[in-house]
Amino acid sequence: MTYTMTIPVLPCVSLDESLEFYRRLGFQQTYRQTTPNPYAVVEHDGAQLHFAGVKGLKPSEAYTTCLVIVPEVERLHQVFAEALRAVFGKLPVSGFPRISRMRKGQSRFTVVDPSGNSVIFIRREAPDDYDEGQKPHSSSRLGKALRAAARLRDFKGDDLAAAKVLDVALARKEPALPIERARALAARAELAIALGDEACARTAREELQRLSLSDEEREQFREELEAADTLARTQR
Structure with a gap:
């Protein structure tokens, strides 16, 4: 049986900084090389993120986005938020890195890493509209x-x-x-x-x-x- 897999390769300013950031979130480093090109892999519950070092990368100008489909998001957001608070002393909701806020019932949240990559964690079978399936809608x-x-x-x-x-x-x-x-x-x-x-x-x-x-x-x-x-x- 054959199957197709897509694995994103995210650019990063510093492998050391990126790997430390994801390690604090609970990711495990599974691979790293320094030559001929900086490259590394981290994994969390089967989801892999690959990183390549890019010279001159500016986080403020980054646009790279990766979607990670997960069984649930509320508890995962809580774990990530607690880890980041432990490092920064508060929840980083602006700048680099940062994490978006969560409301009860929300289907997704975003982690923006030190290099400006947006990793969006989405609950499996989440509604595909922007209104989280909430009806009825006001027309005002x-x-x-x-x-x-x-x-x-x-x-x-x-x-x-x-x-x-x-x-x-x-x-x-x-x-x-x-x-x-x-x-x-x-x-x-x-x-x-x-x-x-x-x-x-x-x-x-x-x-x-x-x-x-x-x-x-x-x-x-x-x-x-x-x-x-x-x-x-x-x-x-």
């Missing part, structure tokens, strides 16, 4: 902005663009359900914490507190309300 401008911001935040790793999308929608003051505005403000507060903008996070929280919401409505998005607080704790 604010509802659409929330989905657009989620795509930018969770799948493109662009917190700044996600924040701008929400800022524009929130500033319009167009008709929307109170719970939609609450969700947008909660998301904006979390993004502000990730971007290091404490003043914006405080403003979003203050408006959120002024909204007239029932206890039942607040319970509906309790985890979203807690996201900014959770992120703030990991940044200390």
Whole structure:
């Protein structure tokens, strides 16, 4: 029986730095050579990542992406996040390296390594849309902005663009359900914490507190309300 396998080869600035980074995440080094060209392999639960040294590589200009299909993502994200916190003293959600944030039920997360490679861990049989299969969808401008911001935040790793999308929608003051505005403000507060903008996070929280919401409505998005607080704790 024959089968086809695809193995990515990711560029890296320093093999030593890359190998140490993945080792801390729980990957095992299975191969390394220094000549004629720097090359190494790491493995985690059967998934292999290959690395080649590239002179002059700039992490800020990297665009290499690799998908890793896994049985589950929430526990894996927790393990990776704890490992990175142990090294950096806080959860690195910006710069190089970094890890994207997770919400309960989310199907994927991204690890960006020291060389700027994006390794996206995706739950097997995850929905193939950007809305994580959540229905129904609001047709209001604010509802659409929330989905657009989620795509930018969770799948493109662009917190700044996600924040701008929400800022524009929130500033319009167009008709929307109170719970939609609450969700947008909660998301904006979390993004502000990730971007290091404490003043914006405080403003979003203050408006959120002024909204007239029932206890039942607040319970509906309790985890979203807690996201900014959770992120703030990991940044200390």
